[in-house]
Amino acid sequence: MSERTDAPRTVDQLIDGPLMARLDALDVTSRKIFQGKVQGERRSRRRGQSVEFADFRPYVAGDDLRFVDWNIYGRLDRLFLKLFLEEEDLSLVLAIDCSGSMDWGTPNKFDYARRVAMALGYVGLVNHNRVSAFGFGGDGLHPLTGMRGRRRTRDLGQWLLDRKAVGDAGFDDAMRTIALGRQGRGVMVVLSDFLFRDGAEKGLRSVAGRGFDVYALQLVSPEERDPGQHGLTGDLRFIDSEDGTEVEMTITSKALEAYGRATITHATALREFCVRRGIVHVPVPTTTPVDELLLDYLRKRGLLR
């Protein structure tokens, strides 16, 4: 793939000032309240060591005896623990697909993914959340972890600019690695086209239910949505951008219809899997403006508030 002229080359091209200003009012949220390493700025639904009482639960062996409510023991002769709402920080994990298939389409899916990641990361950083970014692709898994605070914005941007979309995604391994190396609970946003030969189920299964509130943002370029409208017709030899596989096709109206059914089937299967696993699946056409995506779509789906 030759170097594109419209690819972002500076952090400012990933996220501009007006967008940053509009994002300053947002914060990352979760349908769950996560436990963090340090007490954060938000109330977690996890009972912890705060002053605000939350609930009681029966004592089990191993519980900290300091939280036993001895008053109740005196009245009921049974041991109960006092549970308190704990203030936690949020861990935001951005998983960016850097496979070859992302570097395709107009607008480019990879560029779009980086801009969205930059925006989300900026929201997380300005709200003092713990932000981690992982790029997975043909050249392996590239992590950038432990970022917190607005000052790490440029680090995140530069890290995104350094990413290249090449080769196979290695999605399963990447997700498993991210899940194993997680630090606390949080929100994971997967930015990918989910065009994986082995499927996305195994990888998503690795992160779902492991303390992540997962958002799967499926990026779809216009060429993928309707190839017939973008000059794809006749006898062609398709070359897969990831593995170079060549496939000879005769693009007819029937073939386009079949392709359309295949895209719907693929998206439907991914959405149904995500629903079953508690993952939020958001199909994102790359023609959608980034600010509209963040300020409208993702707010409606609870990722931002």
Next chain:
Amino acid sequence: MTWLVPLAGIILAAATLPPLLALYILRLRRPKRTVASTLLWTRQVEDLRANSLFQRMRMSWLLILQALAIVLLALALAQPQADLGLVESGRVVLLIDRSASMGVKDADGRSRLDQAKREAHERVDALFGAGLFSQAPEVMVVAFAGEATVLSPFSTIAARAHDAIDAIEATDESTTLFDALDVARSFMAVPNPDKQGAPQESGVTLDLWSDGRIPDLDRCVVKPGENLRYRPMGSATARNAGIGGAGVSRLAGNPDEVAVFARIMNWDELPLHSDVELWVDGTLRAVLPSGVDVPAAGEDPSRKAWLPGEVRVSFPSVTVKPDGIVEVRLVQADDQPADNRMAMIAAPAAAARVLLVGASSITRGVVQALPVKSVDSITLDEFSTRSAANPAWIDAFDVIVLDGASPTVLPPSRYLVLGGIAPFEGLNPYGDKADVSMRSVQATHPLMRFVNLDELGVSRGVAYSPASDVETIVEGSDGPLVMTLARGGGQAVVVAFDPLDSNWPFQRGFVNFMANAVEFLAASGREAALPTIAPGETQPIRLGAGVRSIELVSPASRTREITVTDPAQTVVGPLRQAGIWSVRWQEGGEERTRSIAVALQDPREGRVGTVDSLSLGLETVRGVQGGVTSRSALWPWLILAALAVLTLEWLVYLRKV
């Protein structure tokens, strides 16, 4: 099934089918296009090809239809022919009868000749296979009627045979097959220069289209190596009646009037009743009051011949001017209209050639003053000597004037006897008479036109006691003075006295009488009509010097200009259609016209029922009904099928794309 050019089909199939299959088997050279992932394409799209040199052959309607179209085209190019049982090779002679009987229109309304031409066209198509590369036999086309004409010699070009068949025109001639076979055999004997060294042709097929009414069949034989196939045309039940003959004769009393007679013949098995009309110069002049009843035809057991019913009719005298057209018409709807009319041309008046025998100076002077062609004068002795030596000698003269001569023998001719004793039977001279005066006269007789005998005085004459068949024109006081009689095909006018023995030469009536007598006798010696020729004959025309071209107008009013090379020896014809032909030309600043009557006069063409078999020598050839097409070309159907398949393939392709 016969394949005319199997190699062509094989070559086409071998040249096109493998590349077509290769196009489907071998990978197409497709333009490369990078896509994000082939994942979704490979899942659903069925046009996936294995990434190998040869693709797996899969069910493809396009391939099947294209291969089928090529196979059909290859089969068409090989020109398959459905054999229908009459296949031959070598040389084929198409003999087509165009005689009068072939003009009969049978039940389908088409003439037999038209039907024969249509079948001949089909035959040529069958022989040539109607293909571009066919190897057809050599075909010759011969039309025959009164004579045979080779319209196309042996040729391997179908168009030439078709053109020759189209050029055949109907005639009203009689039929002679012998000439046709003879001329065809003469061409068969000529080796084909294109086939020098090739094996000799094994035989020849003679396809004969005719109604079988061929009078000279007994002269014809089928020779070894010849395969005669007779294709009868028409119906065996065709009916015909016609005019077998007609004639005119001048009436003795008036040279301008003619009597017309005709012979009506009926070849049908049923009696015939019909009207008969007489037309003069295109005007109906007479109709037989109650028509004619013609008896039925029948077989004559003794002669084993079919004899037509026959009746003779005659019309009352009619006035016809010279060169007038006299036509007898039989008003009878039958299958052969050509013989229902017969026309004749009235002979033009001609100056007489007069021979004077022993004539006096007065007689010679009078005759020489008449509008005669020639006047010769000899003595009685010379006349007797030359007549005895050659009686036909006197045929060179129209009128012979015996002036006071009494020959002992008179050959039949036309005589004007003045005074002498003529040796005619029935005159019965018995002596002399003197001082005779005129007692009565037939003033209306042509001899007496403008003749007044009131002042006639005869001093001496011959006394006759004529028989009853001798017509007395002028009766004298002592027997007949002027008589006329017919004897031995001749005619005579006898004046019973020498004009020099009377005062007649001094009267104006004598000159008029001499003129009347010469004209009367000359007219009786000439035919009342010009000869009517048979169809197919020629007619000499005497033209004036300087005539360079003439126009020949057929009975159907078709005009043809003929360049004259020798005006003195111009011949028109052959005139093949019955009716009145006209010849027009410019001579001396005037338009001259000569009519020629052509009539079907051969009674052998009268019977028009088709014969189902021919007897040629010892061999009987049975007619082949139908089955002209020996081979039916299948390539047009294959081409149509290929087009249909290609259309279907196109539709399939459109649905697929």
